[in-house]
Amino acid sequence: MIEYRNLRVALLGAGSVGAQVAKLLLEHGDELAARVGASLELTGIAVRDVDGPRTADLPRHLLTTDAQSLILGADIVVELIGGIEPARTHVLQALNSGADVITANKALLATHGPELFDAAEQVGAQLYYEAAVAGAIPIIRPLRDSLAGDRVRRILGIVNGTTNFILDRMDRDGGSFQDALATATELGYAEADPTADIEGYDAAQKAAILASLAFHTTVPLEAVHRQGITAITGAEIESARRAGYVLKLLAICERLADPVTGQEGVSARVYPALVSRDHPLAAVHGANNAVFVEAEAAGSLMFYGAGAGGLETASAVLGDLVSAARRHVVGGPGVAESTHADLPVLPIGSITTRYQITLEVADEPGVLARIASLFSEHEVSVETLVQSVAQAGAPARGGARSTATLVxxxxxxxDAALAATVAAVAESDVVDAVTSVLRVEGA
Structure with a gap:
């Protein structure tokens, strides 16, 4: 028999995720109460327009435009508005009132995380955010709790379903980036304005969150190196396939030593990278997400599943809700975020990686030796070289010299040495163009 009082839950937002959270909470309230040891009472749902369209049939008496009154009367506040404001104001108001907060707002956490965690710690509240990264995939709790005693070395993550769908479509079916984007939009995987996804902003926000958590240090969003996938061509996809790679937009969080000072630091970056087809991340297809974690004691771990979707993300939100409710029943203050390490965030030039570089060069004697000399001057060694000759070596039309393609x-x-090498090669008079530069990760 449940003896603990009802726990009042305020829901902010009734979009695709919020509507599913409300629906599941109302439908499975008795079952959730048995798990928690207290009834979860949905006291209201704050929306901008009570008459607006909904993806689920919600009781009208729960809808309100008065978010402030709803927050002040709640034990637990679930923020699913998205964006920075008014979400930040509402979350701070909830935390300062002593309520626990559950959010799926990656942009808010990546931008104002330290402020929010500090507000929670001041009053002994808890901020939960499992749904902010990789949808239904449980990755926040494993990093925060299960691996808290381990030393995470690196995280490789496919954390944006839209870009993974596009690159996977290009790899499996051929076609251009624009064709794949159009298909993603038609199927609902891409927004009408896909900029946040295809330019890497969404993945960068998630990288900042993962790096801060994994390395117990604050990684600001502006310190995350970001590169999107809009410049990826079908030729690059085909070249990658021939070389045994697949292209993925990766969020990479890594613990490393500064190559100049030797001081330990961290790196967080997002860019399209070549991944060996033997690597587990190569098998992540469609709009799915996966996070590959390399830890000192635990070894290699991979978390895979749906990275988006109203129902899937609602699952992660409800998991946090059960955890928050159990804390109320059991008692005790919230657990503060572990940010004791305070490691510096190193620039992109400090990372160690490999490049695959595609060049258009003059098809004449001595070119390979000159290219090799430039690599040697920058202390970068060549592992593989594939050459194909344009027009079977015949002079190009219009009297221009014939060219060859070098991969x-x-x-x-x-990365600093590799980038300097590419810059030097691009200036050589035997190089007509640097047509592609891609990093190789996951080896």
């Missing part, structure tokens, strides 16, 4: 794979080096 060069490097050994590991600092």
């Amino acid at each position: 060069i794979g490097t050994h590991a080096a600092t």
